[in-house]
Amino acid sequence: MxxxxxxxxxxxxxxxxxxxxAAALTGCSAPPGELLEAPESVPATSDERLPDEPTAESAVANEPAATTPDTAASATPIGHRIIKSGGIVYAAPHRRAERRGRTEARRPFAIYSVEPGDGCEGDWARVDKGGFVCLEYGTVGKGPAQIQPELADGQMLPFIYARPKILDRKTGAIARVPRYQDRYALVRGDPPLDFLEPDRQYTFVRTKTRRAGLMLIDAEERATPARDMKIAAPSLFAGRELAxxxxxxxxxxxxxxxxxxxxxxxxxxxxxxxxxxxxxxxxxxxxxxxxxxxxxxxxxxxxxxxxxxxxxxxxxxxxWIPGPALAEAGADEVWIDVELGQQTLAVMRGQSPEFITLISSGAGGTGTPLGLFRIYEKLAISPMRSGPNAEDPYYVDGVPWVQYFHRRYALHASYWHDDFGKRRSHGCINLSPKDAARVYALTAPEVPPGWNSLREHTGEPGTLVRVRRGAEPVADRRLPLGVIEEGQEGAEEPESQE
The missing domain is CATH 2.30.30.40 (SH3 Domains)
Known part of the structure; x- marks a missing residue:
């Protein structure tokens, strides 16, 4: 105003x-080896009990992507399934195939046919994007599948986010916050289950107020007293629609x-x-x-x-500073243009901007790399943490609308600050929650309903992302489709239990 x-x-x-x-915390990298691990911070949508999960076999090296066409795109689902911890989607019905993505934990996803295959005690289900999921740990779910993360009307973020309060900024003292098995244990005064880690953002699905005061309840029904927690107040900032x-x-x-x-x-x-x-x-x-x-x-x-x-x-x-024309972009192609000097991002169609907004890119010694890239993986929700031996360690749960474009660098929502227009990340491109959801919905690969993640693949390369400073040209740093560069997420991911 x-x-x-x-x-x-x-x-x-x-x-x-x-x-x-909002809480003064930055974050930009997913935990190593967890890009395709579905978060356990979402409430179940089915009352069906699942069997105990045995340790899954170790991951097998990726083989070239299958070229099976995505016949499911125009087909009618024969049903829906739920896998408690999320199911890995392969490009063919065996575990040696390229990993294409992952279904969301405890959320229904559509299946289009069922067929036998190697390495699965149950059948393999053909799913969206020409993929296959082992149904060994799956149960019947009620559809339809929903785009993740699911938001209620008027809801801007999928969780309530909070961290232990900083009690003294001079000394760095942080509140020691207990966590209880459930809200009844908290009210009774039972011994706590454990204590929350300092310097970490946590996700909660609802609040309860009882004699013990306001409580934060997570997806596992564990209860945390709110009095020593700093609840994030996400930015309401949103960019400009030029139409x-x-x-x-x-x-x-x-x-x-x-x-x-x-x-x-x-x-x-x-x-x-x-x-x-x-x-x-x-x-x-x-x-x-x-x-x-x-x-x-x-x-x-x-x-x-x-x-x-x-x-x-x-x-x-x-x-916003207009950049040079991008010859690689088609006349009607949507792509992302990031300018670091003025901290802006534009959604482009061909050579024309359609939406422009502010970002927060890397600060200090953690700058955002320049170049022309592709979004190689998208995740509806992902935890993020610093790399090993980081001087400034951090861990944030439940980061929504994550789009990796180069190694550990991503576009994603930041619910912990309102400094858009200023550098303050660990190298990633921070967007306000509204803007992150807006951009995520426009880019490829398009994550199917009921899935948490999807990698680019044959037939669906990721959206182009150009990161520049002013109008200077940048190097083309795109990799061949399906190639994972050393240090890039997903390169050495162990197979998780399904």
Missing amino acids: LRSPRGAPASRVCGFRPLVV SEPVADDLRPAWAVGRPAVLRERPDPAARQVGVVDYHAALEIDPAPIVVGEESWYAVPDGGGAGAKAYVVAADMNY
Whole structure:
């Protein structure tokens, strides 16, 4: 929102984006070897009991992807199945085949035929994307399958997120928070089951209020007292849809990143203040910088009222910089264009932007790599943690809308901060929850209903992602389809129990 200084009439409204203060934590990498492990933090959708799960056989080296066409795409399912911990999807009905993705834990997924195969005590089911799932640990589920993560009406994130409170920032003291077997054990005062780890975000599915106060309940029905937990307040920021909010050719879409950004009558810090632009509010600027002394300014048309320009310090604004044409993109192809200098992301169709927003990329010694990539794997929900021996360790549960494009670098939602427009990640590209869901829904590979993850494969390469700085060209760093680079997620993943 653009506000006038006290005592002056408001000259223009640019849209209000309220500031939300969230937990100060960053994260960008999935745990090694867990890219295809379904999280156990989702409530069951079936009351059927599943047998105890024996240790599964070790993973066998990948073989070339099967070229079975995705006949399931136009077929009618013959039923639905549920696998407690999620089922690995293979490109052929045997465990030596390429891994294509994974179904979501405790969620129904569609099957289209059942046939025998090697390495499975039960039958193999043909599923979406030309894939096959072993039904050894599967039970009948009630459909239809749902796109993951499932969100109730008006819900922005799949979980309640919280972490133990920081008690003293000077000493780094963090609350020691007990966790109980269930809410009844907490109310009775039973000994705790365990204690939560510090410096970690946890997911919860609901709250309960009893004599013991507010409790956070997780998917396993374990109860945690909320009094020593910092509950995340996710950012409400969302980007700009250019179809409904077009921008003149000589201007650029921009957002205020100052708290707040002050508009002045002239490009001079001593000039009269004519308005204020609220944090993350959208507006348009003239991108030609006006340099006065050691400071740069931008002109804001109508910022001082109809027909009257106002001026804002460049450091308080981020704006979209168009990049060079991408010859690799087809005329109607959707692709992602990330610009690190101004911390923006654009959803492009051909050579034209359709949606533009702010991001948070890598900071300090954990910069985001430049180049032209493809999204090689998408996950509806994934935990993320730092690599071994990291100087700044972190662990965050339940990160939604994750899209890996290079090694351990991904686009994903960040529910723990509202600093979009500023660098602050460990190398990944942070998006607000609304923007992450928006971008995830547009990109390939398209994760089927009831699945948690899908890798690009023959017939469905991942969406192009260009990461640039300004208008400088970048190197083509795409790998052949199906090739996993050393250090990239999924390269040495052990087979998990189904």
